[in-house]
Amino acid sequence: MNNGEIKEIALKQSAEDIGCQAHDFLSDKNVIVPFCLGKNARKYYKEPIICNFVSYGSNIVVATTKDVSDLVKEYIGKFEFYHCFETPNMHWLNDRLLERGHKVCFMAEYYLPDVNKIPDAECLYETHILVQEDFKNLYLPEWSNALCKDRSHLDMLGIGAYDNGRLIGFAACSADCDEMWQIGIDVLPEYRQKGIASALTSKLAKEILNRGKVPFYCSAWSNIRSARNAAKSGFIPAWVEMTVKPADVVDEMNS
Structure with missing residues (x-):
């Protein structure tokens, strides 16, 4: 695509x-x-x-x-x-x-996403791809940007970062429309500023594209941290x- x-x-x-x-x-x-x-x-x-x-x-x-x-x-x-x-x-x-x-x-x-600018970003921590059946115990406040309990049936795919088995960063996507899946990302406060968010976001974007869907990302104009993550992950304002x-x-x- x-x-x-x-x-x-x-x-x-x-x-x-x-x-x-x-x-x-x-x-x-x-x-x-x-x-x-x-x-x-x-x-x-x-x-x-x-x-x-x-x-x-x-x-x-x-x-x-x-x-x-x-x-x-x-x-x-x-x-x-x-x-x-x-x-x-x-x-x-x-x-x-x-x-x-x-x-x-x-x-x-x-x-x-600009498909020519999505980086092959390496994460400092071990990562794993997660699917719907892996989400059932993750509908927690710390992952509320990645998952939405009220629309859990739309949460399709995710990538988690782990520190000695502990989930410390999580990007997931929701099938908000037939051809476009929206990405949300959460990283525990003590693990921020380490490139985890952009590594997970870019990896998930590629996984979504590989499944024939369009990844998209949304932020408030005032959420500079989120906007920076979008840019670092190969996304551009649309x-x-x-x-x-x-x-x-x-x-x-x-x-």
Whole structure:
């Protein structure tokens, strides 16, 4: 699988996630479509979703419900598309959304692998490939980025690093969509800054590609440690998203 094929798969998945066409993300003009969560959308997307802003770097595509479509149109026409994902401009949108009972909720940056840059990184510790049946005793707080107990049936594959038989680092992937598996990584605090995270992430990325799936990675913009790991593991920024949800849903998350 080459980089072009990987991007094409990602574009099609993003289109399925919000209800647009894959080529919409490549236009030099902004696009607004009615929000429609496809039947093959990423498994962790949960309605209600009022609107979702997505950019692959050429424009902004927004899938929106009717009740805020006028705000969305005004917002993306008022500011450069890349400024729509940041403050202070985002406050313009959020203030107006609040009047209608909604708030900006999730913001994230997504990464895809550059198949020519995934390193053959050696881990300082012994590593082993793990499969679903090996995960049953690993749904613990220390591995909460690698595994998700609520969606355990989607956790497909992992690579663990061991120090004298003790699991000290763990990368795993979730089959969040049919052709793309998302990587999460955890390393115990006392073992960080030793290249374990990037070694496990890059090894897992290759294992995923060998199985004919596209590995992808997600981080908050402020999570520098995670972003550095993505870069060291051969992943490059591919797209960004900003999701709007009802205010009571956001407030519940903060309670």
